[in-house]
Amino acid sequence: PPEAFRAVGSRRVLVLGEGLLVDTVREEATRACARHGGGVRHRPPGGNGTADEPFDLVLALSTAEAPAVVTAVRDEFRRTSGQDAIGDEGFVLAHRDGVTVVLADEPAGLLYGFFHVVRLGETAFDAARPAEHHRPAMRRRMLNHWDNVDVHPVMGQVERGYAGGSIFWKDGALREDLTRVRAYGRLLAACGVNALSVNNVNVHRTEAHLLTDRLGDVAAIADELRPYGIRVHLSVNFASPVILGGLPTADPLDERVRQWWARATERVYQTIPDFGGYVVKADSEGQPGPFAYGRDHADGANMLADALAPYGGVVHWRAFVYNHRQDWRDRSTDRARAAYDHFAPLDGRFRDNAIVQVKYGPMDFQVREPVSPVIAAMPATRLAVEFQVTQEYTGQQRHVCYLAPMWSQVLGFRPFGADGPSVADIATDADTGGAAERAVRTAADGGAHAGGGLVAVSNVGDDRFWTGHPLAQANLYAFGRLAWDPRLDPVAVLDEWIDLTFVPSATADPERLRRTLHAMMDESWLTYERYTAPLGVGFMVRPGHHYGPDVDGYEYTPWGTYHFADRDGVGVDRTRATGTGFTGQYPKPWSDVYESLAECPDELLLFFHHVPYGHVLRNGSTVIQHIYDTHFEGVEQVAEIRRLWEKLDRELVSPEVHARVSELLDEQLRCAEEWRDQINTYFFRKSGVPDARGRRIY
Ligand code: GCW
Known part of the structure; x- marks a missing residue:
């Protein structure tokens, strides 16, 4: 949202350099300043590189003719890093004489530097912030x-x-x-x-x-x-x-x-x-x-x-x-x-x-x-x-x-x-x-x-x-x-x-919103894992569209995605000793770790091994009890995140976002219950082992 650009847009900004992406930075800064009361200059003041006009933020290519604060930042970077190049897409963010400076060798670096400042908001302008050098780990x-x-x-x-x-x-x-x-x-x-x-x-x-x-x-x-x-x-x-x-x-x-x-x-x-x-x-x-x-x-x-x-x-x-x-x-x-x-x-x-x-x-x-x-x-x-x-x-x-x-x-x-x-x-x-x-x-x-x-x-x-x-x-x-x-x-x-x-300055209670979203999202991947296919076995989804449970949906199809559940056990034997030999495709130590029933991580057990329902996991539970427990737990967690969202003041996120997420949480809960009941019932019918905690299994 435009509000995210307030910190930049309320300042006096100077953008120096040539190139398409430098123009983009200029336009971004201009748009932000027009909205939030700051101002943008495109040329070094005085034309001779001396700062006779005060700026809060200078974004400059290292090749551009620039005021003294910029050259000082560049020299400082070279001295402290021992490097000459900031790197193709990299940038330096530093402070000097009350000015925040973003310096890049290439226009792309300036663009990423600009968005970095946006991301940091007001903290980007904290003069006590130590100089930073960023460049991407991946070029692509x-x-x-x-x-x-x-x-x-x-x-x-x-x-x-x-x-x-x-x-x-x-x-x-x-x-x-x-x-x-x-x-x-x-x-x-x-x-x-x-x-x-x-x-x-x-x-x-x-x-x-x-x-x-x-x-x-x-x-x-x-x-x-x-x-x-x-x-x-x-x-x-x-x-x-x-x-x-x-x-x-x-x-x-x-x-x-x-x-x-x-x-x-x-x-x-x-x-x-x-x-x-x-x-x-x-x-x-x-x-x-x-x-x-x-x-x-x-x-x-x-x-x-x-x-x-x-x-x-x-x-x-x-x-x-x-x-x-x-x-x-x-x-x-x-x-x-x-x-x-x-x-x-x-x-x-x-x-x-x-x-x-x-x-x-x-x-x-x-x-x-x-x-x-x-x-x-x-x-x-x-x-x-x-x-x-x-x-x-x-x-x-x-x-x-x-x-x-x-x-x-x-x-x-x-x-x-x-x-x-x-x-x-x-x-x-x-x-x-x-x-x-x-x-x-x-x-x-x-x-x-x-x-x-x-x-x-x-x-x-x-x-x-x-x-x-x-x-x-x-x-x-x-x-x-x-x-x-x-x-x-x-x-x-x-x-x-x-x-x-959901920009903090525009939100009534940013801490509350942050807490709620973290509680809903931080572990949501593990929650999803809990109520769907267990222990790395995979699939068990409806064929074709892949949404919702269907334990045997793919079991007799040509797609190669099987779980091999029978009355005694479940999982795919991919060991070298007795299975498909897939574990042998890993270098050590993993070829041995995955091969060994004792060492294989629980969460991948059924990916690598076919085991009886009574097999005891490293976490102390049996496979069948783990299936029941995680499926009940997963649904409870979905109910909990739905409750958290319901309690959240809709104005904190906007009524439209609130309504859409609420609607989807209803569907998530319905679907999670369907997963829980089908998975639990399926494995109860196969194994005949009741839930140790006597919960309802259909
Ligand atoms: O996961 C599967 C999908 C296909 C997809 C394929 C792929 C684009 O079900 O829809 O095809 O992978 O990655 O090529």
């Missing part, structure tokens, strides 16, 4: 939209979208009014996101044309997002040379195919010179890919990488490849193994501008999964980690489910044990000076290297609150912040979001 902080131009007969317009239609497309065409796209760019820049793909990874017929005759649509979106430093990427269909080019083949090693991609890509860059690159889902869930021609995924990705290389573009090639026509009778096929089996042997074969994009877990965005073993298995490949901000399996933006704690856990996971790099270290691509300087990592070094950054599926649509559930905005915000700095504390990030969304 990307959102994938799963938007279709046309409304798909089954998936609707936005696949797994829960916030209305697409913000880009309407009635089969680009929207005429792109105001909201511009506002989205602004929102994303404030979160730290700098790249975005505009269409679904399942590229249907109409959408395939975005690459060629409908490229103008993509260019128009790029124009709206460019002033906020966001590069546009496109999902492309691997069979484009056939579908669009009339060639008889899409074989990546066929010269005609390579030529076709080279020419198509050349046209893209003629139209959009700062185009980011392609996103590809190939040989997955019915999408075409290199397998049809006896080629592998490195052949496919490298062909596109070669087409993009002359222009500095990248291909994000997804590792989400598995057999979706499995036979449930066949216990030797394990979907969890698929990405590793396909990709690990290809390590080292991908071009520098081919990024292998890996879902954080080996299955599919479940509420609890182990970290994908692929992340540790490709030291000579640039890997990006993919999250799902859209809540496909976590309540579909009808349930409160703040996902940052899960992402933060994944990012902090150390696949090689305590001394090795974290997932965030592996994905980070910030400290490279380009391909030539890239040191190819050895498996466990954790040193300077190039990863592929962080990616997430967006949760935004044309809904008036952007994300359907107003509180789901926090997930979008947190994704951007964690991609900028994976070490941030999710609770602190939530605080930032609360303050920026």
Whole structure:
């Protein structure tokens, strides 16, 4: 809200430097000052760099001619950090002689510095605040939209979208009014996101044309997002040379195919010179890919990488490849193994501008999964980690489910044990000076290297609150912040979001609001886990749309997502000793930890082991009693957050937000009760073991 800009807007601001993003900062500051009574100057006072006019805030490129306070800050930064460069997107925030200074080498850094000051509000101007230097951990902080131009007969317009239609497309065409796209760019820049793909990874017929005759649509979106430093990427269909080019083949090693991609890509860059690159889902869930021609995924990705290389573009090639026509009778096929089996042997074969994009877990965005073993298995490949901000399996933006704690856990996971790099270290691509300087990592070094950054599926649509559930905005915000700095504390990030969304100075009782939202959201991921599929077993959702419980919904389908519950026990045996051998895809210590029934963490037990209902967990409870307890508890927690929200004065958040959240909390409670009763009843019927506490099980 405009109120969030009060601290900046009520001050005397000077913006120095040239460039599109510097202009954006100027416009932002001008707009804020017009509203809140401050003023903006664009040139150094006196023209000779001496401060003959007082300013409160100076935002300057380090190359700009600047007043003495700015050069003093720059010299001080160099002296204390021993560095020359602030970094491409980085900035310094410091105070000098009563002036708050933001200094950046590049326009993008100035933009992020500006939003940092907005985020800090009044505290940014506290002269006692020590100087800060910020730069992103990930150079690529990307959102994938799963938007279709046309409304798909089954998936609707936005696949797994829960916030209305697409913000880009309407009635089969680009929207005429792109105001909201511009506002989205602004929102994303404030979160730290700098790249975005505009269409679904399942590229249907109409959408395939975005690459060629409908490229103008993509260019128009790029124009709206460019002033906020966001590069546009496109999902492309691997069979484009056939579908669009009339060639008889899409074989990546066929010269005609390579030529076709080279020419198509050349046209893209003629139209959009700062185009980011392609996103590809190939040989997955019915999408075409290199397998049809006896080629592998490195052949496919490298062909596109070669087409993009002359222009500095990248291909994000997804590792989400598995057999979706499995036979449930066949216990030797394990979907969890698929990405590793396909990709690990290809390590080292991908071009520098081919990024292998890996879902954080080996299955599919479940509420609890182990970290994908692929992340540790490709030291000579640039890997990006993919999250799902859209809540496909976590309540579909009808349930409160703040996902940052899960992402933060994944990012902090150390696949090689305590001394090795974290997932965030592996994905980070910030400290490279380009391909030539890239040191190819050895498996466990954790040193300077190039990863592929962080990616997430967006949760935004044309809904008036952007994300359907107003509180789901926090997930979008947190994704951007964690991609900028994976070490941030999710609770602190939530605080930032609360303050920026419901500005304290404009809210009657900010502390009360903050307390309520933390009580509702901090643990909401764990609450969701409690009332849905237990102990890492996953799924148990309604097939197709994936909302609400259906324990056996997928049990006899070809999708490879089974729980194997019978009268004696439940879970998937993925051990090397007696199961699918999936545990062997991890390096030590995890290959041993997960293999061992005694050491496997409780929350992942049923992901790795098939155990009897009486198996005693490390927390002392039996599996069956744990199922009952968590399901009763989860529903009680939902009832409690609903009560907290009801008690909150609606004026603290606005009556509209209050009403929408209330309505959704009713649905969350109804759905949680349905989960509790179906799961508890199902396992009671299978096991015959009553609840030790005698609660009602149907
Ligand atoms: O989670 C599954 C979804 C599909 C999606 C697929 C993917 C875009 O159910 O809708 O397709 O993952 O990630 O490609």
